[in-house]
Amino acid sequence: MSHGRLHIGVIGAGAVGCYVGGRLVASGVADVTLVGRQWLADAISAHGLTLRELDHDDLVAANDIRFAVDPQAGSTCDVVLCCVKSGATADTAAQLAGILRPDAIVVSLQNGLRNAETLRAHLPQNHVIDAIVDFNVIMRDHAVFQRTTSGPLTIETRREPKHQPWVNALRAAELEVVxxxxxxxxxxxxxxxxxxxxxxxxxxxxxxxxxxxxxxxxVIAMLLDEGLDVLEGAGVRAAKFRGVPLRVMSFILKLPTPIVRLVIGAQLRMDPEARTSMSQDLERRRLTEVDFLNGEIVSLAEASSRDAPLNRRIVELVHEAEHAGAGSPQLDAETLLERIR
Ligand SMILES: NC(=O)c1ccc[n+]([C@@H]2O[C@H](COP(=O)([O-])OP(=O)(O)OC[C@H]3O[C@@H](n4cnc5c(N)ncnc54)[C@H](OP(=O)(O)O)[C@@H]3O)[C@@H](O)[C@H]2O)c1
Structure with missing residues (x-):
């Protein structure tokens, strides 16, 4: 790591990358380079980068953004935050190989289980760290990135000591880090x-x-129960979710709505317009990460000679929607239940 000011790169500047990168820029704690697509570079140069916080009033606009479309811009970074979708990790890692400094740290801020492993396979000289973004960000027009739920960034420290400078930089950018x-x-x-x-x-x-x-x-509780059974059968442990065991979470999901409203409201702040990134992907006619989420339950079940029919069916339905290219099929809950049974 260089001894001067910390230089943090974001590869895959989209919802997560622009939000986290934008927070770092706004805090002034590090030099930040965002690497993403030309259309976003154009939107940011026209409108600046705006971060809209959960309370809507808290707008942080950072106009002096370093945005590159060429991954070569990562060559001077001390830390690179990988924020591409899981399906793009291997190609992105291959692009970064030979560009990154050998002592650069690469942090996967992606969902799924295998991204860090994929990054390590392509970047054997680099230190690759897993992290989880436990909040939701949606991309709006004019380079506005809106955080729509509460939650921390969780970072693995098994492979290095706690409180690294880049972790401190994230905290200085007012991101909650666990x-x-x-x-x-x-x-x-x-x-x-x-x-x-x-x-x-x-x-x-x-x-x-x-x-x-x-x-x-x-429907969600059915998928969760099936997932929990598969993990149990394979001897895989899942942590509690915000202090709540997932079996209890499944029980709560099945309760009447007024009770759920009370319980979830206390656990999670959520903007009424929040949509998951898979929903946004279907709307934008892009491939989703379903194979890296529900598909992992199916794979784990198969590896332990079991089946996960509900999650398997969901994977098929999402692929059908991707191939149809017409956005969300807008299935009501009854139809969904019929289609997965
Ligand atoms: N959005 C959320 O709220 C959220 C929350 C928690 C975790 N996550 C996870 O975070 C990861 C990123 O999600 P996201 O929603 O931020 O995705 P996103 O909005 O699609 O952003 C990724 C961006 O990276 C671009 N990209 C892909 N490969 C690239 C490359 N080699 N060089 C430069 N740019 C590249 C993509 O362009 P193309 O589309 O043209 O490929 C896209 O614009 C996913 O694993 C997701 O599951 C997301």
Whole structure:
């Protein structure tokens, strides 16, 4: 690591990358380079980069953004935050190989279980660290990135000491950071919670509306129960979600809506317009991460000679929607139930 000012790069400047990168820029704690697509470079140069916080009033606009479309811009970074979708990790890592300094730290801020492993395979000289973004960000027009739920960034410290300068920089950027020794149980928990992303994408409604519908919650609880059974059968441990065991979470999902409203409201602040990133991907006619979420439950079941029919069916339905290229099929909960049974 260089001895001067910390230089943090974001590869895959999109919802997560621009939000986290934008916070770092706004705090002034580090030099930041965002690497992403030309259309976003154009939007940022026209409008600046705006971060909209949960309370809507807190707008942080940073106009002096270093934005590159060429990954070569990562060559001078001390730390690179990998924020591409899971399906793009291998190509992105291959692009970064030979560009990054050997002592550069690479941090995966992605969902799923295998991104850090993929990064390590392509970047054997670099120190690759797993992290979890436990909040939601949506991209709006004119380079506005809106945070729509509360939650921390969780970072694995097993491979290096706690409180590294880049971790301190994230904290100085007013991001809540939780450091854990082993991240796999947290990643499984995030994945199990994210099983609802596919339902949100297939329903085509805001996340809050979905969570407040007892019928959609029933489908989500079925996927979660199946996931938990598969993990148990394979001897894989998942962490609690914000202090709540996932079996209890499943029980809560099945309760009447007024009770859920009380319990979830206390656990999680959520903008009424929040949608999962899988829902946004379907709307934008892009491939989703369903294989890296529900698909992992199916794979784990197969590896232990079991089946996960509900999650398998959900993977198929999302792929059908991707191939149809017409956005969300907007399935109501009853139709969804019929299609997965
Ligand atoms: N959004 C959220 O709220 C949220 C929350 C928690 C975790 N996550 C996870 O964070 C990861 C990123 O999600 P996201 O929603 O931020 O994705 P996103 O908005 O799609 O941003 C990723 C951006 O990176 C670009 N990109 C892909 N490969 C690139 C490359 N080699 N060089 C430069 N740019 C590249 C993509 O362009 P193309 O589309 O043209 O490929 C896209 O614009 C995912 O694993 C997601 O599951 C997201």
């Amino acid at each position: 450091e854990v020794d082993a991240i796999e149980p947290e990643q499984w928990t995030k994945l199990l919670i994210n099983l609802n992303n596919a339902i949100n994408a297939l329903a085509g409604i805001p996340t809050r509306e979905m969570i407040l519908s007892r019928q959609y919650r029933k």
